[in-house]
Amino acid sequence: MKKMRIALASMLVAAGITATAGAANFTNCADRLKDVGLFQGTNQGYQLDKAPTRAEASAMLVRLLGKEAEAEKLTYTAPFTDLKGWEKPYVQYLYDNGLANGMSETAYNPTGKCSAQMYTTFLLRALGYSDAKGDFTYAKALDFGEQVGLVDDVNCSTKNFLRDNVVAMSLTALDTDVKGSDSILLDKLVADGAVDKTKAASLGAFFADADTFNTAAKNTSAESKMAMDMNIKASVKLGTTKLLDMSMPMTVKTDMNLKELDKSVMAFGGKLNMTIDPSLANGGDTSISQDINYYFTNGTYYMDMGAQGKYKMAMSFDDVLNGMEISAMNSSVPVSAIESITKGNGGMTVKYNMNSVFSSDLFDELLGGMLDGVSIKTRDMNVTAKAVNGMLTDTAISGTVDITAEGETISATLNATAKVTATGDAVKITLPTDLDSYVDLPTEIN
Numbered sequence: 001m002k003k004m005r006i007a008l009a010s011m012l013v014a015a016g017i018t019a020t021a022g023a024a025n026f027t028n029c030a031d032r033l034k035d036v037g038l039f040q041g042t043n044q045g046y047q048l049d050k051a052p053t054r055a056e057a058s059a060m061l062v063r064l065l066g067k068e069a070e071a072e073k074l075t076y077t078a079p080f081t082d083l084k085g086w087e088k089p090y091v092q093y094l095y096d097n098g099l100a101n102g103m104s105e106t107a108y109n110p111t112g113k114c115s116a117q118m119y120t121t122f123l124l125r126a127l128g129y130s131d132a133k134g135d136f137t138y139a140k141a142l143d144f145g146e147q148v149g150l151v152d153d154v155n156c157s158t159k160n161f162l163r164d165n166v167v168a169m170s171l172t173a174l175d176t177d178v179k180g181s182d183s184i185l186l187d188k189l190v191a192d193g194a195v196d197k198t199k200a201a202s203l204g205a206f207f208a209d210a211d212t213f214n215t216a217a218k219n220t221s222a223e224s225k226m227a228m229d230m231n232i233k234a235s236v237k238l239g240t241t242k243l244l245d246m247s248m249p250m251t252v253k254t255d256m257n258l259k260e261l262d263k264s265v266m267a268f269g270g271k272l273n274m275t276i277d278p279s280l281a282n283g284g285d286t287s288i289s290q291d292i293n294y295y296f297t298n299g300t301y302y303m304d305m306g307a308q309g310k311y312k313m314a315m316s317f318d319d320v321l322n323g324m325e326i327s328a329m330n331s332s333v334p335v336s337a338i339e340s341i342t343k344g345n346g347g348m349t350v351k352y353n354m355n356s357v358f359s360s361d362l363f364d365e366l367l368g369g370m371l372d373g374v375s376i377k378t379r380d381m382n383v384t385a386k387a388v389n390g391m392l393t394d395t396a397i398s399g400t401v402d403i404t405a406e407g408e409t410i411s412a413t414l415n416a417t418a419k420v421t422a423t424g425d426a427v428k429i430t431l432p433t434d435l436d437s438y439v440d441l442p443t444e445i446n
Helices: 002-015 027-035 054-064 088-096 116-126 138-147 163-174 185-191 197-221 317-322 361-367
Strands: 225-238 241-255 265-276 287-297 300-304 310-314 338-344 347-353 375-388 391-405 408-423
Touching (some): 027 163, 054 088, 054 116, 116 138, 116 163, 197 338, 197 347, 197 375, 241 408
Antiparallel strands (some): 225 241, 225 408, 241 265, 287 300, 338 347, 347 375, 375 391
């Protein structure tokens, strides 16, 4: 968790960018589930932006238990009188096996909304855990789901739980160990004959490649000392009017102290290049090129702003990051977010969807109430990352951020690249000798 927080905070410090978004898009998860016969969608498509119903969740549980064929042979005798034809076999199986209850003796409420807590409970049961036998409690299902690797900050939204989350969590469940074994649920379903072995082969290979990539991500994250060459580019528009173009090539060096974050040391050095629309320049220069040199040490952030002066401000990573109530999340990329994995040239390249991250509860907790009255949405936010010899080497981020306030929308198209150039003792950070001369950041600049 602390590693994830550090990465987010470092990103904010380096780029000065935060964002959140609307619904995620886990179409990739729905496609993979459909390929192995575990998700069908509706006659109107996947409808991932709709809330799941209790009946739909019940059908998914039966499929993930590997019992759909058995359920379809059952005669409906359950006492619920509010079910349609397609719903009855699934509810009958769950009723017979004590896996689902109605809202009353005669009402199942099949069209009622399924919550994140309810669906997590269903998936835990599919993984062999029993709330009836004390493995977990319904009230703590989300917490327990997180412990076993089923629930994460990306695939599950407790505030706006959608069919999108259903497919993301279901795919995650297939790659989660079944209780009391070292086999994932997908392997169990194949062994039980519920999923065709040939159809499952591609998904199994995808899970294996994702594990290899995430091992590389963890290896890289474990390096407290790292140097990277980065370049952040942005083009900003107000409506259809371009306001500015910006590029910021820089070198980033970090030496993180994970026990006492405020004793970490970071250095950002490079150049800010900007072309501004004349209407914003107020008669001044429309082209700006300025060296940037920022540093962090001993709980203080130092900014060498060239001709504008040298400033400092207190910035406690310990206070800020420890104040974020973010559930445990390591440096790995959830399988639900991964869109594609390609291999070649001695490594692998993974593309994943950042919309699913920006739309998650994680960013709601990060931003809190800082953006009252401001709507921030992301479009086409994608990341590609390359792993070679068990380490991440190159990362690229692209997408658009739309910021709307008082009826006007500013859109920023972003492209950022990062290449790891050194790790470990090869990373040397030299701080300026005149940090004592930096003055407190004025209010009008802060």
